[in-house]
Amino acid sequence: MSLAIDPIKPRILIVEDSYLTADVLGDVVRGCGFELAGTTASLAGGLRAVEQDCLDGAVLDIDLGGRPSFPICRALRARGIPFVFVSGYSPGTIVPDEFRDTPHIGKPVDPRRLESTLHDLFDLDQASAAFGNGVLDSLPAAERAALQGALEMVTLRTGDALEIAGAPIDHVYFPVEALISMLAGISRQTRIEAASIGREGMTAPGLLLGDRTAFGETVVQAGGRAWRIAAADLSRVAECNPVLRRHLLSHVGLALREIVETSMFHGRATIIERLARWLVQTSRRLNSTRLVFTHDALARLLGVRRPSVSVGLQILEGKRLLRSTRRAIVLLDTDGLIDLAGLDRK
Missing domain, CATH: 2.60.120.10 (Jelly Rolls)
Incomplete structure (x- = not known):
């Protein structure tokens, strides 16, 4: 049976270095009928998320731990992805002319104003035509x-x-x-x-x-x-x-x-490098740092013995790159795993 494409909700990225504010923004985004594509607190994380090609829009803080989010804005604009600023930046912060027309909502966030801004900025009827692939x-x-x-x-x-x-x-x-x-x-x-x-x-x-x-x-x-x-x-x-x-x-x-x-x-790679590479790529594809895979499943996918996977995960855990249980793996330092696997930070 063929289905209409409208069940796929628009995916919105939140770039915010305050956990509490990000939590509030996520609730508002979902309440507007959008899907939360993910939340990141860093410039590098935001740039990686934009490169994943699965976003319809973004809500960004201007100041991310002392670094402006404008490189993320340029990456979004280059791909034609609209965005909104939610920021309590100081009067001395200079917003480049190229982003002066970007909607800006101050902190503390007024949920009703953010909801109104999102509905004005994103055409839900048009965005709902996205497949999500x-x-x-x-x-x-x-x-x-x-x-x-x-x-x-x-x-x-x-x-x-x-x-x-x-x-x-x-x-x-x-x-x-x-x-x-x-x-x-x-x-x-x-x-x-x-x-x-x-x-x-x-x-x-x-x-x-x-x-x-x-x-x-x-x-x-x-x-x-x-x-x-x-x-x-x-x-x-x-x-x-x-x-x-x-x-x-x-x-x-x-x-x-x-x-x-x-x-x-x-x-040519060691089991440690292969594990790091697989975990990073899978995290990107599932848009999650918590991966529900057993050691047995990883061993089958990588074509190695289960003890090799268990020892490899223990070594990565010892480096504080992840936390591993029998049925799930939580990535703690994605950048560290990327460096170990020799992958691009994208």
Whole structure:
């Protein structure tokens, strides 16, 4: 059954270095009918969030621990993402001319004024057309319309097998909240994660290249919503729409590059580095620093023994980079994990 796209709420980022103020802002944002994309207290965290390509707007403090948030504003404006200032900055603070037209709400925050400003700034009817998936949201309007009738929203469960090695590909999935793993290997003993797919990507990257057979198993690692389209429908629409086909092929290229980079990294990195890299990338894709994965699950995904994962997590915990229990991992120092894995701070 095809569904309208309006169930996806606009995603708003809060950039605020006061926990209490951020909590109030989050309540107002949700009360306005928006979805909270996340909260960050730092300049670096805000820039990373903007680069995730899953935002419809932002509410920002001007002063973040003594550093102005204007670099985040420039990144938002470059992507056409609207934003609001909520700040108690001093009269001596100079707002660049380029942001003089930005709505500004003083502190302490008046919830009614913030709600009114958000409704004026963001067109809820227009914003509700967002899919919540980076591939679909970046499509031109005509191409979005071409796919809309064939898409349906589904809820994926952890452990669902979406593709089986050697079997025909039935559907292509565009995650909104779910995390999906593409696994390579001829047996469960040799299986390893070749790539993971979150709200920035899509499954079945080879379909548009004419490969309609799954090369490996594709499994849901974290349940949640996703858009789904029949593989035959996507192929048919893409064949008739060159712009859509080129757009989707650009994402296929990114997916294939990630598979190559992951393989190269696995070949030269230590288990500690591999763990750090996986945790950072998964945190970004799920937009959460609390990851509900067991040591057994991590061992299967990384293709190593469970004791190796447990020891690796203990070492990272000793460095105060995370806190680990049997069923969940909480990232305490994402920047430290990024440095250890050699990833870009984006």
